[in-house]
Amino acid sequence: MNNNLSIGLNSVRKIDLKEKGFKRSLLLTAILLIVLLVAIFFTLVAGSMPTIKALGFSFVYNKTWDPVANQFGASPFLAGTLLTSFLALVIATPFSLAVALFLGEYFKKGIISGIFKNVIDLLAAIPSVIYGFWGLFIMVPLVRQLEMKLNIPPYGVGIFSTSVILAIMIMPYAISLSRQVILMVPAELKEAAYSLGATRSEVIMKIIIPHARSGLFAGILLALGRALGETMAVTMLIGNTHDLPTGLFGPGNTMASVIANEFTEATGKMYTSALIEMGLLLFVVVTIINIIGKKVINRFAL
Amino acid sequence: MKTKLFFLSTVAAAFMLVSCGGNSTKQNNNGGSSELTLLGAGATFPYPLYSKMFNAYHKKAGIQVNYQSIGSGAGIQQLQNKTVDFGASDAPMSDQELKSSPAPIVHIPTCLGAVVITYNLPNEPALKFTPDVLAGIFLGKIIQWNDARIAAVNPGIELPSMHISVVHRSDGSGTTYIFSDYLSKISAEWSAKPGKGKSLNWPAGLGAKGNEGVSGLVKQTPGSIGYVELAYAFQNKMQVAALKNKSGNFINPTLASISAAANIDNMPKDLRVSITNTDAPDGYPISSFSYILLYKSQSYGDRSQTKAKATIDLVDWMIHDGQQYNEPLKYGKLPEAVVKKATDILKTVIYKNKPLLNEQ
Numbered sequence: 001m002n003n004n005l006s007i008g009l010n011s012v013r014k015i016d017l018k019e020k021g022f023k024r025s026l027l028l029t030a031i032l033l034i035v036l037l038v039a040i041f042f043t044l045v046a047g048s049m050p051t052i053k054a055l056g057f058s059f060v061y062n063k064t065w066d067p068v069a070n071q072f073g074a075s076p077f078l079a080g081t082l083l084t085s086f087l088a089l090v091i092a093t094p095f096s097l098a099v100a101l102f103l104g105e106y107f108k109k110g111i112i113s114g115i116f117k118n119v120i121d122l123l124a125a126i127p128s129v130i131y132g133f134w135g136l137f138i139m140v141p142l143v144r145q146l147e148m149k150l151n152i153p154p155y156g157v158g159i160f161s162t163s164v165i166l167a168i169m170i171m172p173y174a175i176s177l178s179r180q181v182i183l184m185v186p187a188e189l190k191e192a193a194y195s196l197g198a199t200r201s202e203v204i205m206k207i208i209i210p211h212a213r214s215g216l217f218a219g220i221l222l223a224l225g226r227a228l229g230e231t232m233a234v235t236m237l238i239g240n241t242h243d244l245p246t247g248l249f250g251p252g253n254t255m256a257s258v259i260a261n262e263f264t265e266a267t268g269k270m271y272t273s274a275l276i277e278m279g280l281l282l283f284v285v286v287t288i289i290n291i292i293g294k295k296v297i298n299r300f301a302l
Numbered sequence: 303m304k305t306k307l308f309f310l311s312t313v314a315a316a317f318m319l320v321s322c323g324g325n326s327t328k329q330n331n332n333g334g335s336s337e338l339t340l341l342g343a344g345a346t347f348p349y350p351l352y353s354k355m356f357n358a359y360h361k362k363a364g365i366q367v368n369y370q371s372i373g374s375g376a377g378i379q380q381l382q383n384k385t386v387d388f389g390a391s392d393a394p395m396s397d398q399e400l401k402s403s404p405a406p407i408v409h410i411p412t413c414l415g416a417v418v419i420t421y422n423l424p425n426e427p428a429l430k431f432t433p434d435v436l437a438g439i440f441l442g443k444i445i446q447w448n449d450a451r452i453a454a455v456n457p458g459i460e461l462p463s464m465h466i467s468v469v470h471r472s473d474g475s476g477t478t479y480i481f482s483d484y485l486s487k488i489s490a491e492w493s494a495k496p497g498k499g500k501s502l503n504w505p506a507g508l509g510a511k512g513n514e515g516v517s518g519l520v521k522q523t524p525g526s527i528g529y530v531e532l533a534y535a536f537q538n539k540m541q542v543a544a545l546k547n548k549s550g551n552f553i554n555p556t557l558a559s560i561s562a563a564a565n566i567d568n569m570p571k572d573l574r575v576s577i578t579n580t581d582a583p584d585g586y587p588i589s590s591f592s593y594i595l596l597y598k599s600q601s602y603g604d605r606s607q608t609k610a611k612a613t614i615d616l617v618d619w620m621i622h623d624g625q626q627y628n629e630p631l632k633y634g635k636l637p638e639a640v641v642k643k644a645t646d647i648l649k650t651v652i653y654k655n656k657p658l659l660n661e662q
Binding site: 064065066067068069071136137140141144153154155156157235236239240241242251253257260261262263264265266267 | 372373374375376465467472473474475476496497498499500501502503504507508509510511515518519522523524
């Protein structure tokens with residue numbers, strides 16, 4: 001009897017030890033992630049010290065980017081990044097909301113829904129260089145024809161083409177998160193609305209969307225994060241000029257694209273440092289947008 | 303338990319790989335082994351030629367050469383850090399770069415390349431450009447194809463009334479460096495404003511990544527003009543323009559005319575020279591050398607004499623027998639005079655104060 005008890009206690013102790021070890025390893029991984037983020041931030045700050053010291057805040061608002069003359073101003077690229085990302089969001093939001101409602105409310109199960117879900121997952125899995133190629137060889141000629149009809153320089157590439165491609169690229173992220181949020185709206189709420197005589201569209205507009213709005217916003221925010229940092233497809237489609245974007249169809253450039261283009265052959269302390277500071281700026285922009293987003297989500301939350 | 307075992311074995315495998323790597327480099331440093339491996343890094347432009355040459359050399363001499371095409375800038379850096387046996391660069395190192403190097407470095411040219419002007423116009427006319435017209439187009443001063451200045455050098459060709467879309471490289475590139483080096487020599491305005499460099503603040507046009515990006519955009523956009531490497535243009539059978547050189551002759555870019563560009567009288571002894579806007583009467587004006595970079599004194603670190611000797615023999619082979627691979631791969635061959643000068647430079651490379659290259 002006594003013997004049995006001690007064996008039991010031993011195994012309890014063993015389980016306890018296992019639990020603690022598991023918990024600790026989780027904690028360690030989580031801490032590692034934070035350390036990594038902080039380390040990246042400080043590496044970027046350290047790497048951009050030469051330009052921070054030499055140029056100060058003018059790096060953010062100066063308009064000239066001239067590696068030959070060692071003049072570095074990031075404002076055209078900051079403008080390009082924000083412009084293309086928000087335009088992409090404007091294009092992508094109605095589509096992703098519609099598809100998410102279609103999958104989350106109308107076709108929750110079944111073959112159609114399965115096909116749609118797989119296709120959307122596949123869209124997310126396509127490498128961005130493929131989107132870039134598709135954009136360059138299929139979409140750009142179409143945009144060029146449009147530009148010829150509008151009688152503006154037929155570049156084809158530019159802010160507009162980039163935004164459209166970005167919109168397609170970020171949709172899967174917005175859709176899958178939005179769909180899950182819509183599925184999570186309690187059936188009781190919807191049933192109550194139906195029992196009061198609400199139509200389906202009324203239920204969607206007055207019950208589902210208001211109830212899911214913070215989650216829907218989170219999905220859009222996640223998509224925006226992807227658009228801000230996207231590099232390859234943007235480089236191929238934006239036209240890569242160092243000037244402020246002149247219009248919807250004009251060429252421009254983004255921060256990520258400039259870094260990718262110029263870092264490999266950048267020589268000289270100031271030039272390298274300016275490119276690293278651009279990375280820092282991108283880091284800061286993404287952080288600010290995320291903080292604003294979190295604030296908005298909290299306000300929306302019921 | 304199973305996962306732990308897997309993890310352990312992975313770590314063990316990784317460790318073994320690392321230690322193997324360590325061993326083999328050690329062996330190389332000591333020399334004497336039949337599996338001698340030389341490491342090189344640098345320019346991407348001569349990579350196809352170098353891989354062909356190194357493959358042929360491996361068959362001939364049994365020496366493995368591992369070349370990483372990571373860009374000229376990175377190649378110079380790796381040589382300065384002494385992590386490679388030789389570096390490679392399209393542009394000669396600047397005085398400042400040489401000063402910041404730990405020891406004297408020599409430049410050995412291995413091949414010639416050129417930048418060609420390609421364009422997209424209806425009916426594919428064969429165009430000629432003068433330096434002024436070319437600079438005017440890339441400065442954004444000449445914006446229509448039927449501009450009188452273009453028509454004046456292309457009599458008999460009907461030029462359309464189309465907007466000129468300039469296409470340039472968006473990524474930092476040796477091709478851009480050579481092209482802007484040429485434009486800086488022929489145009490005071492260009493030299494003052496965008497200047498020369500691997501990335502520029504372009505006064506006009508669109509940027510595209512890589513030779514393939516520029517040629518893709520030019521092929522797609524009617525009325526566009528851009529610049530790409532000669533080898534790339536030849537392989538893709540692109541329309542290229544003839545350029546007026548310093549002697550006043552219109553020269554088509556060909557393998558012969560880019561080799562001819564290196565036939566100049568006042569070639570400096572160290573061969574560290576830009577041959578754009580060449581004096582040679584039959585030379586194509588936007589040609590340039592691609593170089594191998596070596597330390598003049600090979601006895602640095604724990605470098606063995608065998609390894610130093612193998613490096614010099616390889617480079618010596620590249621500028622002599624290796625030259626047979628240049629033209630089939632669309633690289634310009636070194637003229638005789640340059641080969642002679644390059645051999646003279648190789649003879650000055652020493653190991654513990656003794657020259658490494660045998661008299662031939």
